[in-house]
Amino acid sequence: MAQGPTIALDAMGGDHGPTVVLAGAELARVRFPEIRYLIFGREDEIRKVLKQYPKLEAASEIIHTDDVVLGSDKPSQALRRSRTSSMGMAIQSVKDGQAQAAVSAGNTGALMAMAKFILRTNEGIDRPALVALLPNMRSESVMLDLGANTECSAENLVQFAVMGAAFARTVLGLNRPKVALLNIGEEELKGTDDLKEAAARLRDTDLPMEFVGFTEGDKIGVGDVDVIVTDGFSGNIALKTAEGTAKLISGLLRRAFLHSLWTKLGYVLARGGLRALRSHLDPNNHNGAVFLGLNGLVVKSHGSANAAGMAAAISLSYDLITDDISRRIAQDLENFRATPAAPTEDA
Missing domain, CATH: 3.40.718.10 (Isopropylmalate Dehydrogenase)
Known part of the structure; x- marks a missing residue:
């Protein structure tokens, strides 16, 4: 061997x-x-x-x-x-x-x-990012940063996006992962100046990824986006909120099925589907956060x-x-910086 x-x-x-x-x-x-x-x-x-x-x-x-x-x-x-x-x-x-x-x-x-x-x-x-896989309605998505950097510049967010896309191509097997920045709205005018600048720089990249703009917190679990990019402060809050929501749903389901004899019978009938749900939400099946x-x-x-x-x-x-993965990230960053900047509206 x-x-x-x-x-x-x-x-x-x-x-x-x-x-x-x-x-x-x-x-x-x-x-x-x-x-x-x-x-x-x-x-x-x-x-x-x-x-x-x-x-x-x-x-x-x-x-x-x-x-x-x-x-x-x-x-x-x-x-x-x-x-x-x-x-x-x-x-x-x-x-x-x-x-x-x-x-x-x-x-x-x-x-x-x-x-x-x-x-x-x-x-x-400039800074490493903590990245992990999160379960969604379709399969899994990549999210970073999850706590390594509480404050991030536009340059940091751009680097996170490039690293996250390379990670998604490796772990999820995607040729062109869809990348989005986490924001308080999907409209281009919303968000901080750093978010807007990062979006402008990512919008015209020729890297093997598709930048789709902004996404909101309630879209994280939908699965429309493969890579969700944010600062470590917001990312850690989003991660802990998602974990807490999964526990809430599990607890409410358990309580509902134990409510009466009829609900216990319903559990028996739905047991296969509930086991599949529990397996999909089980953090052990998505375990492993990486310092990229x-x-x-x-x-x-x-x-x-x-x-x-x-x-x-x-x-x-x-x-x-x-x-x-390190070679992939270095190569993507080099290619990104070699791409000519798109002309501004004033130009």
Whole structure:
């Protein structure tokens, strides 16, 4: 078997530590048996779990460290321990070329700070963006930024759009993904000056994407747009609102079906469809947020993800590695900047 990419795992991150991280790595290994792993964390805890997966153990190397970033740690505190913590060492292995991606379910703020500090941004990119897949009525859509940058200029939004389109072509398999900027209305006159400027610059691009203008928050789940671009402040609020709405719908459905004997009977009849709905909305099936724009891949798994969710995050890493997402982004940015600017109305 040909040796595939090496992925660094922060085994101590998340709510469940090595138990879920290694179970997810085993599931991902079944799908991609050529993956190799560098596993960072407390060796005795890791080996105890790894004994359950002999084939995974044979494809893994453990790098011991007692230092673990806690969920309560401030990013500044965690950053000072980037050389000794399991999270920091996993990211460092990407910079050193020992691994092609790092995956962690640990503290998001700490992971973001360490990734930016250790890997730095790609040439031509001012700020990295946190991107993830969101379920919609048709399938999935890409959204960024989801919290890495609370304030963004027009140039930042343009770069996010280019990165998001490249991500959609890789992960969703789209030749020309539809891209839109999140705004308070779809009319061209609405929104901030930065949004208007970004839209004007994206409108005439020759890149393999279709810029469709502005979209509103209530359209995120429709699926008419493949890539939704916004600043990290608005994006994080939209993401948490969508997650809360999904929980609300699940709770209301559960309460409705338990209301009486007749509604319980209705649940039995509708059980197949409800299971499909639950699977589509399950965050574990869409798990894995990526810091795009860095000199290396870092994937953030949800802290409460189960084994299937961790496997999804690792599988996402594999797809981005094999499709060389960093090269795609760099090439698209270069082509975008080489495109002559469209003449203004005054000209």
